[in-house]
Amino acid sequence: MTCRSCGGEDLAPILSLGSMALANSYLRPEQLADPEPTYPLDLVRCRACQLVQITCTVPPEILFRDYLYLSSFSTTMLKHAETLVTRLVAERKLGPGSLAAEVASNDGYLLQYYVKAGVPVLGIEPARNVAALAREKGVRTVDEFFDAELAARLCDEGLAADVIHANNVLAHVADLNGFVEGFRVLLGPEGVVVSESPYLGEFLRHVEFDTIYHEHLCYYSLTALVNLFRRHDLEIEHCERIPIHGGSLRIFARHKAVARPTPDVADLLASEQAWGVDRDEPYRAFAAGVEQVKHDVVTLIRSLRAEGKTVAAYGAAAKGTVLLNACGLGPADLAFVCDKNPLKQGRVMPGVHVPIVAPEQLAASTADYCLILAWNVAEEIKREQAAFAARGGKFIVPIPSVQIA
Numbered sequence: 169m170t171c172r173s174c175g176g177e178d179l180a181p182i183l184s185l186g187s188m189a190l191a192n193s194y195l196r197p198e199q200l201a202d203p204e205p206t207y208p209l210d211l212v213r214c215r216a217c218q219l220v221q222i223t224c225t226v227p228p229e230i231l232f233r234d235y236l237y238l239s240s241f242s243t244t245m246l247k248h249a250e251t252l253v254t255r256l257v258a259e260r261k262l263g264p265g266s267l268a269a270e271v272a273s274n275d276g277y278l279l280q281y282y283v284k285a286g287v288p289v290l291g292i293e294p295a296r297n298v299a300a301l302a303r304e305k306g307v308r309t310v311d312e313f314f315d316a317e318l319a320a321r322l323c324d325e326g327l328a329a330d331v332i333h334a335n336n337v338l339a340h341v342a343d344l345n346g347f348v349e350g351f352r353v354l355l356g357p358e359g360v361v362v363s364e365s366p367y368l369g370e371f372l373r374h375v376e377f378d379t380i381y382h383e384h385l386c387y388y389s390l391t392a393l394v395n396l397f398r399r400h401d402l403e404i405e406h407c408e409r410i411p412i413h414g415g416s417l418r419i420f421a422r423h424k425a426v427a428r429p430t431p432d433v434a435d436l437l438a439s440e441q442a443w444g445v446d447r448d449e450p451y452r453a454f455a456a457g458v459e460q461v462k463h464d465v466v467t468l469i470r471s472l473r474a475e476g477k478t479v480a481a482y483g484a485a486a487k488g489t490v491l492l493n494a495c496g497l498g499p500a501d502l503a504f505v506c507d508k509n510p511l512k513q514g515r516v517m518p519g520v521h522v523p524i525v526a527p528e529q530l531a532a533s534t535a536d537y538c539l540i541l542a543w544n545v546a547e548e549i550k551r552e553q554a555a556f557a558a559r560g561g562k563f564i565v566p567i568p569s570v571q572i573a
């Protein structure tokens with residue numbers, strides 16, 4: 169095993185979550201009789217380029233075979249996308265002669281706002297069922313994996329992007345250098361790559377261990393991103409911290425020759441040095457925090473069950489799978505997990521096999537407590553589940569520390 173970014177061999181162990189089922193492999197009832205594959209989940213840090221990463225790579229054709237995540241199911245995500253597009257169209261004066269591309273464009277949740285603004289778009293989304301949904305919205309979408317080769321083919325067709333969006337995808341890419349090289353090839357001379365990834369600083373501080381799963385290969389500091397992009401003659405010109413997904417880092421990268429870095433880049437790099445991005449201590453503290461959260465969640469739920477209370481959960485997303493599996497919480501502890509995605513309803517959570525139902529069932533049930541697994545959108549869930557609260561239901565938020573609200 170060598171570093172996914174620089175190829176270095178000095179990988180410092182941070183945490184092991186053991187061997188776990190794939191976080192997004194929601195099983196149909198008829199699949200319960202079949203063996204469920206598990207894969208190791210071990211987090212390490214490269215001491216050369218500081219990239220935090222997991223060691224196991226599950227082949228993408230297994231991981232993404234049955235992809236059920238649709239960005240448009242979250243109103244928070246839609247609002248976030250619309251705000252970002254409005255800003256870029258104004259700042260970069262984009263119009264009918266421009267091209268806005270997005271890699272991992274999902275169901276067109278973001279590019280649809282460029283279409284509305286009259287800016288030509290190109291979505292790149294390998295999940296065919298999801299790419300088809302984007303096309304139904306009028307979002308031009310290629311259903312292939314993005315890499316330097318696809319970028320070169322698009323470039324040969326005369327395409328050069330004024331903006332390339334890459335939201336929450338860099339963390340998922342096995343061939344990191346091929347991917348970032350693809351940015352360099354597809355990006356027009358004055359273009360900008362706008363990429364958002366969950367930020368390592370928040371991940372460590374808020375003990376977001378439930379975002380460790382097999383699809384999520386890398387956990388980025390700005391230090392690690394600068395090292396990665398520079399290898400492909402791209403310079404990070406600006407960076408911003410944003411609250412989405414429990415704390416993310418948005419970077420703006422351009423060709424080295426035209427990039428004019430803002431002071432924010434140097435400031436964040438200095439702050440990472442100050443908290444110890446390249447030292448073992450912050451990662452040891454994180455691992456201790458994970459053990460504490462697991463202990464507190466299990467103790468609370470088992471004591472509520474012992475009092476005869478019924479506990480349900482909300483959010484059949486990957487982080488929910490990880491939290492339930494890491495804590496060993498199954499159908500004896502949780503009555504069901506609610507989720508808005510109709511493709512998940514009727515299935516069970518990977519590994520622990522808690523059934524997934526529609527959100528309307530929470531208020532209609534006799535559940536006393538609801539464990540919010542999708543804690544990053546806890547406020548949205550509480551608003552939508554006002555009827556549950558009105559009949560006396562209480563919410564439990566597990567991360568960064570267990571709280572009843």
Ligand SMILES: [Zn+2]
Nearest residue numbers: 171174214217
């Ligand atoms: Zn490295």
